[in-house]
Amino acid sequence: MSRLKKLRKYVNSELNKMEDADKRISAVAHLYGVSLAATMIARKRGLDPEIASMAAMLHDLHAYKTGSYEDHAHKGAGLAGKILDELKLTDEAETEMICSAIYHHDDKLVTDGPMDEVLKDADVIHHCMNDMSKAIKEKEQARFDKLCAEFGM
Numbered sequence: 001m002s003r004l005k006k007l008r009k010y011v012n013s014e015l016n017k018m019e020d021a022d023k024r025i026s027a028v029a030h031l032y033g034v035s036l037a038a039t040m041i042a043r044k045r046g047l048d049p050e051i052a053s054m055a056a057m058l059h060d061l062h063a064y065k066t067g068s069y070e071d072h073a074h075k076g077a078g079l080a081g082k083i084l085d086e087l088k089l090t091d092e093a094e095t096e097m098i099c100s101a102i103y104h105h106d107d108k109l110v111t112d113g114p115m116d117e118v119l120k121d122a123d124v125i126h127h128c129m130n131d132m133s134k135a136i137k138e139k140e141q142a143r144f145d146k147l148c149a150e151f152g153m
């Protein structure tokens with residue numbers, strides 16, 4: 001089994017603990033949607049698609065587990081570090097890259113490292129394109145415009 005599949009198995013089991021079925025389905029759709037977008041963006045930019053995808057699978061897990069988005073990016077990075085230490089799927093540098101991306105993913109108005117930016121952009125793609133009839137958030141508009149230009153959409 002690939003390490004992405006192993007991580008997804010773990011994340012699935014955590015998401016299955018969510019009691020509200022609609023919220024659970026939205027959580028699954030978001031994590032897998034961001035994971036796919038992260039894979040595409042990382043591949044386009046010459047970064048590791050597997051690491052990008054793994055970061056995406058974990059990025060909002062803290063919020064889903066606790067039901068709160070309060071400081072979820074920073075707390076989520078801590079949670080991701082614990083999970084990755086436990087599952088032993090990544091080396092130290094990979095764990096650090098994944099945790100950094102999760103730590104910074106809510107800072108959509110600033111530019112961080114290349115892999116941090118992949119996760120932010122993947123998150124924005126899912127927020128903006130999961131339902132195109134929904135208005136784009138002000139703090140995501142500029143990033144979405146840049147992505148449309150980069151991908152010729």
Ligand SMILES: [Fe+2]
Binds near residue numbers: 059106
């Ligand atoms: Fe988030």
Ligand SMILES: [Fe+2]
Binds near residue numbers: 034060
């Ligand atoms: Fe997200």
